[in-house]
Amino acid sequence: MMEEEEFEFAEDLEAILHLTPEVQLAIEQVFPSQDPLDRADFNAVEYINTLFPTEQSLANIDDVVNKIRLKIRRLDDNIRTVVRGQTNVGQDGRQALEEAQIAIQQLFGKIKDIKDKAEKSEQMVKEITRDIKQLDHAKRHLTTSITTLNHLHMLAGGVDSLEAMTRKRQYGEVANLLQGVVNVLEHFHKYMGIPQIRQLSERVKAAQSELGTQILADFEEAFPSQGSKRPGGPSNVLRDACLVANVLDPRIKQEIIKKFIRQHLSEYLVLFQENQDVAWLDKIDRRYAWIKRQLVDYEEKYGRMFPEEWCMTERIAVEFCHITRVELAKVMRTRAKEIEVKLLLFAIQRTTNFEGLLAKRFTGCTLTDAPGQKRPESPLDPTNPFLEDEAGEDVGTEKDEDLAKPRKPKAPDNPFHGIVSKCFEPHLYVYIESQDKNLGELIDRFVADFRAQGPPKAGTEEGGAVLPSCADLFVYYKRCMVQCSQLSTGEPMIALTTIFQKFLREYAWKILSGNLPKSSSNSGGLTISSLLKEKEGSEAAKFTVDELCLICSILSTAEYCLATTQQLEEKLKEKVDKVLVERINLTGEMDTFSTVISNSIQLLVQDLDAACDPALTAMSKMPWQSVEHVGDQSPYVTSIIMHIKQNVPIIRDNLASTRKYFTQFCIKFTNSFIPKFINHLFRCKPISMVGAEQLLLDTHSLKTVLLDLPSIGSQVLRKAPASYTKIVVKGMTRAEMILKVVMAPHEPPVVFVDNYIKLLADGNPETFQKILDMKGLKRSEQSSMLELFRQRLPTPPSGADGGPSLSFSAPTPEQESSRIRKLEKLIKKRL
Numbered sequence: 001m002m003e004e005e006e007f008e009f010a011e012d013l014e015a016i017l018h019l020t021p022e023v024q025l026a027i028e029q030v031f032p033s034q035d036p037l038d039r040a041d042f043n044a045v046e047y048i049n050t051l052f053p054t055e056q057s058l059a060n061i062d063d064v065v066n067k068i069r070l071k072i073r074r075l076d077d078n079i080r081t082v083v084r085g086q087t088n089v090g091q092d093g094r095q096a097l098e099e100a101q102i103a104i105q106q107l108f109g110k111i112k113d114i115k116d117k118a119e120k121s122e123q124m125v126k127e128i129t130r131d132i133k134q135l136d137h138a139k140r141h142l143t144t145s146i147t148t149l150n151h152l153h154m155l156a157g158g159v160d161s162l163e164a165m166t167r168k169r170q171y172g173e174v175a176n177l178l179q180g181v182v183n184v185l186e187h188f189h190k191y192m193g194i195p196q197i198r199q200l201s202e203r204v205k206a207a208q209s210e211l212g213t214q215i216l217a218d219f220e221e222a223f224p225s226q227g228s229k230r231p232g233g234p235s236n237v238l239r240d241a242c243l244v245a246n247v248l249d250p251r252i253k254q255e256i257i258k259k260f261i262r263q264h265l266s267e268y269l270v271l272f273q274e275n276q277d278v279a280w281l282d283k284i285d286r287r288y289a290w291i292k293r294q295l296v297d298y299e300e301k302y303g304r305m306f307p308e309e310w311c312m313t314e315r316i317a318v319e320f321c322h323i324t325r326v327e328l329a330k331v332m333r334t335r336a337k338e339i340e341v342k343l344l345l346f347a348i349q350r351t352t353n354f355e356g357l358l359a360k361r362f363t364g365c366t367l368t369d370a371p372g373q374k375r376p377e378s379p380l381d382p383t384n385p386f387l388e389d390e391a392g393e394d395v396g397t398e399k400d401e402d403l404a405k406p407r408k409p410k411a412p413d414n415p416f417h418g419i420v421s422k423c424f425e426p427h428l429y430v431y432i433e434s435q436d437k438n439l440g441e442l443i444d445r446f447v448a449d450f451r452a453q454g455p456p457k458a459g460t461e462e463g464g465a466v467l468p469s470c471a472d473l474f475v476y477y478k479r480c481m482v483q484c485s486q487l488s489t490g491e492p493m494i495a496l497t498t499i500f501q502k503f504l505r506e507y508a509w510k511i512l513s514g515n516l517p518k519s520s521s522n523s524g525g526l527t528i529s530s531l532l533k534e535k536e537g538s539e540a541a542k543f544t545v546d547e548l549c550l551i552c553s554i555l556s557t558a559e560y561c562l563a564t565t566q567q568l569e570e571k572l573k574e575k576v577d578k579v580l581v582e583r584i585n586l587t588g589e590m591d592t593f594s595t596v597i598s599n600s601i602q603l604l605v606q607d608l609d610a611a612c613d614p615a616l617t618a619m620s621k622m623p624w625q626s627v628e629h630v631g632d633q634s635p636y637v638t639s640i641i642m643h644i645k646q647n648v649p650i651i652r653d654n655l656a657s658t659r660k661y662f663t664q665f666c667i668k669f670t671n672s673f674i675p676k677f678i679n680h681l682f683r684c685k686p687i688s689m690v691g692a693e694q695l696l697l698d699t700h701s702l703k704t705v706l707l708d709l710p711s712i713g714s715q716v717l718r719k720a721p722a723s724y725t726k727i728v729v730k731g732m733t734r735a736e737m738i739l740k741v742v743m744a745p746h747e748p749p750v751v752f753v754d755n756y757i758k759l760l761a762d763g764n765p766e767t768f769q770k771i772l773d774m775k776g777l778k779r780s781e782q783s784s785m786l787e788l789f790r791q792r793l794p795t796p797p798s799g800a801d802g803g804p805s806l807s808f809s810a811p812t813p814e815q816e817s818s819r820i821r822k823l824e825k826l827i828k829k830r831l
Contacts, residue, residue, distance in 0.1 A: 019040070021040075024040045036050070051064055052064075253310075257310065257312070257315060260306075260312070261312075261315060261316055261319045264294065264298065264316060265294075265316070265319060265320060265323065268287075268290060268291070268294075268320065268323065269323070271290070272286075272287060272290075272327065274327065274330055274331050274334065279327070279331055280331065280335070280338075281328075281332070281339070281343050281344070281346070281347040282343060282346070282347075284328075284346075284347045284350050284351065285350055287324055288350065288351075288354045291316075291317065291320045294316070294320075295313055295316065295317060298312070298313060298316060299313065311362075311365060311366050313362070314361075314362040314363075314364075314365070314366050315366050317358055317361075317362065318366055318367065318419070321355075321358075321416070321419040321420045322419070324420050325419065325420045325422060325423045326423075328347075328420070328423045328424075329423040329426075332423070332424075332426075332427055336427065339427055339430055340430070341430050341431055341433075341434035344424065344427060344428075344430055344431060345431065345483075347424065348421055348424050348486075348487055351420050351421045351424070352417075352421055352486055354420065355414060355416045355417055355418075355419060355420060355421060356414060356416075358416040358419075359414040359415060359416050359417075362416075363415075364415030364416060367415055367416075367419075421487070424487065424488075425487070425488045425490065425492065428484075428487055428488055428492040429492075429495070431484070431487065431492070432492060432495045432496055432499065435480055435496065435499055436499050436502075438476075439476070439499060439502075439503040440503070442472075442473065442476060442503075443503055443506050443507060443510060443511070446469040446472075446473070446507070446510075446511055447510055447511065447514075449469065450467075450469070450511065450515060465553060465556065465657075466553070466556050466557045466560045467511065467553060467554075467557045469507075469511060470507075470511075470557045470560055470561055473503075473507060474561075474564050474568070477500055477568060478568075478571075480496060480500075481496070481500075481568075481571065481572060481575060482575075484496045484575075485575040485576075489575060489576055489577050490576075490577055490580065491580075493572065493575060493576045493577075493580070494576070494580055494583050494584070497572055497576075497583075497584055497586075500568070500572075500586075501586060501588070501589055504561070504565060504586070504589040504592070505588075505589060505592055507561070508558070508561070508589070508592045508593055508595075508596055509592075511557075512554050512557060512558055512561075512593075512596045513596055513599065515550065515554060516550075516551060516554060516596075516599065516600065516603060517543055517547040517550065517551060517603065542607055542610065542611050543603075543607045545650060548604070548607070548647065548650050548651060548654070549650070549654055551600050551603050551604055552600075552604075552651060552654030552655050553654070554596065554600055555596075555597055555600035555601065555655065555658065555661060556654075556655065556657060556658050558593045558594075558596040558597045558600065559593075559597060559658050559661065561593045562590055562593040562594060562597070565586050565589055565590050565593065566586070566590060568586065569584060569585070569586040572584045572586075597661060601661060601664055601665050601668060602668070604647075604651055604665050604669075605665060605668045605669045605672055607647065608643065608644065608647045608648070608669055609669065609672050609673060609676070611643040611647065612639075612640045612643055612644075612673060612676075613676075614639070615636040615637075615639040615640045615643075616636065616640075616676060616677060616680040617680070618635070618636045618639075619634070619636040619680055619684065619698075620680045620683035620684055622634070622636075622684070624684050624685075624686070624687040624688065624691030624692075624694070624695065625686045625687060625688045625691060625776065626688070626691075627688060627690045627691040627694050628690060629690060630690060630693045630694050630697060631694070633697065633698055633701045634694065634698050636698075637698045637701050637702060640702065640705075641701075641702075641705050644705060644709065644712060645712060645713050648666075648709060648712050648713065649712065649713035649714065651665060652710070652713075652714065662710070663710065663721050663723075663724060666709050666710050666720075666724055667723065667724050667727060669709075670706060670709070670724065670727050670728055670731065671727060671731075673706075674706075674727075674728070674731035674732060674734075674735070675731070677702070677735060678731075678734065678735050678738065681695070681735060681738060681739070681774075682738075682770040682773075682774065684774065685773045685774045685776065686773070686774065686775065686776025687742055687774050687775070687776070689743060692739050692742045692743040693743065695739050696736060696739045696740070696743070699732060699735050699736055699739060700736070702732065703728065703729075703732035703735075703736075706728045706732065707720060707725060707728050707729075708720070709724075709728075710724065734760070737759045737760055738760065738771065740759060741755065741756050741759055741760065741771055742771060742774045742775055746772075746775060746777065746781075746785070749784065749785055749788050750788065750792070752785075753785065753788050753789050753792045754792060756768065756771065756789070757789075757792060757793070757794075763793050763794075765786055765789065765790065768785075768786065768789050769782060769786060772785055772786075
């Protein structure tokens with residue numbers, strides 16, 4: 001019965017003490033325990049099985065029960081103690097709450113008492129300071145009244161004095177008094193509603209107006225616009241009047257300056273009228289000499305009359321420049337047909353020199369009509385290579401290499417640049433046409449000199465060097481560019497660039513391409529003359545040593561022109577206005593020089609290639625089937641090596657300054673020679689085993705020579721470029737593989753075909769048939785071999801052409817050469 005009650009109590013307790021996972025987790029964090037009984041997912045069955053894992057352990061069941069009961073008693077005691085300890089907690093909490101409420105009430109009463117006392121104190125302070133504030137306000141108002149009264153007294157007295165001094169023309173005293181009166185009047189702006197104040201303000205304005213009119217009249221009297229004579233010297237009255245004008249309306253000051261400058265330059269307009277002989281460009285120096293004298297005269301006579309901040313000297317010079325620009329433009333329009341290039345350049349040079357003189361003497365502050373304010377300097381250009389040209393040095397004596405040299409920083413721009421010389425820009429077409437004519441004559445002279453002197457000779461300093469005419473051309477270009485940039489940086493620079501482009505192309509055509517030696521065959525290697533001449537056993541026509549030297553010299557010159565043209569384009573872009581930079585483009589001319597370089601290299605390759613042709617023809621005609629033993633290299637190999645050793649050192653020595661193009665020559669020759677050599681290998685049929693071994697030995701010898709081609713015959717051994725070595729190894733290895741396939745037995749056929757596919761990786765049946773021809777197989781055997789070859793070819797990838805191929809989608813060089821040979825034979829038969 002007791003056990004049933006305990007079981008029901010446990011179920012009730014479990015239902016009551018079912019906690020949420022969050023609460024359970026919090027309990028575990030506060031009271032960590034490793035006891036299984038404390039776990040939320042406690043399982044009694046598992047716990048009992050843990051205590052009694054085996055049947056034998058049931059023997060200790062009494063001990064275990066006793067321990068659990070002892071633990072239960074301890075838990076009961078602990079719970080009882082805790083419950084008893086919490087009996088009086090509620091009562092203590094209520095008592096503490098009541099005590100806190102009582103304390104809060106007492107604190108609130110004290111705060112209220114303090115607040116009441118503070119309000120009483122503030123009221124007492126207000127009563128105490130009320131009289132002090134009244135006294136303070138009274139003092140402030142009294143001070144303001146006294147100050148205003150003093151200002152009013154000063155204003156009234158100042159206006160009376162100002163009117164009296166104005167009538168007596170006492171400008172020295174007026175200058176100081178007027179500024180003070182104006183400053184005092186500013187304090188009465190808010191009192192303008194008072195009639196007396198408004199009346200004083202109107203009297204001040206009337207005095208200012210009267211002063212302005214009176215000062216203008218005094219200047220008109222002292223410097224009459226139509227006066228026949230100029231006053232003997234400055235007047236102290238006028239000097240003081242200028243000080244007064246600084247305080248008056250700025251219009252008065254501008255009117256004084258305008259009238260004085262107009263009167264000062266009136267003589268200039270008369271002396272240099274359009275119909276006067278002295279007004280033409282050949283006497284332009286007299287204009288600038290006249291203004292220099294006038295400026296010196298002004299400094300001596302009137303320098304102290306005008307305030308320094310008026311910058312009257314600069315204003316006179318600037319107005320002179322404006323008048324001169326208009327007058328020169330007018331006279332040049334009238335006499336445009338009389339303008340010659342020398343006269344125009346003379347006038348521009350004198351004008352730009354004068355503008356430079358102005359920049360050294362003045363700051364240019366009056367150009368923006370802001371006296372005393374300096375024009376901001378432009379940032380320095382740290383790498384301008386033409387600084388000395390712009391400073392006026394003789395550019396004709398400089399070398400063309402200076403295009404690439406760094407120069408010192410460029411000086412700040414001249415603020416007066418173009419203030420007069422701008423009038424010459426519409427007439428610069430005369431200069432451009434002159435440069436067109438001069439450059440045409442220069443090119444013709446280059447052509448005549450080349451014909452008279454002849455090509456560079458081998459073994460001399462000129463051999464393989466850049467042609468002197470090239471340097472002369474770019475020196476002239478540089479001088480023209482600097483000169484034109486001083487005249488204008490706008491459309492004339494674009495026109496000059498067009499002229500440069502024209503004669504760069506003419507130089508490339510007439511001097512470079514026009515003097516290249518003519519080859520018996522073109523770049524395609526097929527002409528009627530070459531087909532009619534059957535020189536299979538003799539040597540083909542070759543270039544002489546002097547002709548090789550000339551080709552190398554033209555190549556070096558073209559390379560120099562290519563690099564210098566690129567620099568010329570950069571410098572033109574620096575000189576021209578930013579909005580026109582996109583119109584400067586010398587890419588077409590650079591491409592022209594690149595074409596000359598390519599043609600020169602092609603001629604060198606064709607010459608050496610043609611020299612090797614007879615030896616290759618001799619190789620294909622040798623009876624390789626009857627060779628009985630393998631000896632040294634064959635005579636045709638010796639002949640090829642001899643030609644290589646004759647030509648390559650000459651070309652290398654003459655291209656010493658352009659090493660990269662010598663490397664291109666080697667690469668192009670190899671790309672031409674190796675396919676031709678392989679094509680001639682296919683003509684060697686039939687070949688015996690010994691003959692194939694001899695050919696393999698010859699191929700290895702040629703491979704060694706080709707690998708050493710860049711440094712052959714040189715005392716300095718230099719490793720060949722990796723790109724070149726790769727081409728030689730790849731091409732000659734293919735030739736060796738062809739011979740190894742020829743040497744291999746054709747029985748059994750499957751092994752032979754598989755070896756061919758593995759060694760050559762060529763899926764073209766024509767190439768395979770050539771191998772069979774070299775082996776001397778009969779047509780019946782070749783047919784079965786070709787059928788087996790087609791069967792053994794790997795399946796092409798999906799999407800590829802249906803024809804058998806491994807990796808060559810385009811015709812191989814051997815196939816292309818074979819087609820050319822067939823075409824040659826066909827044309828010969830028809831001829």
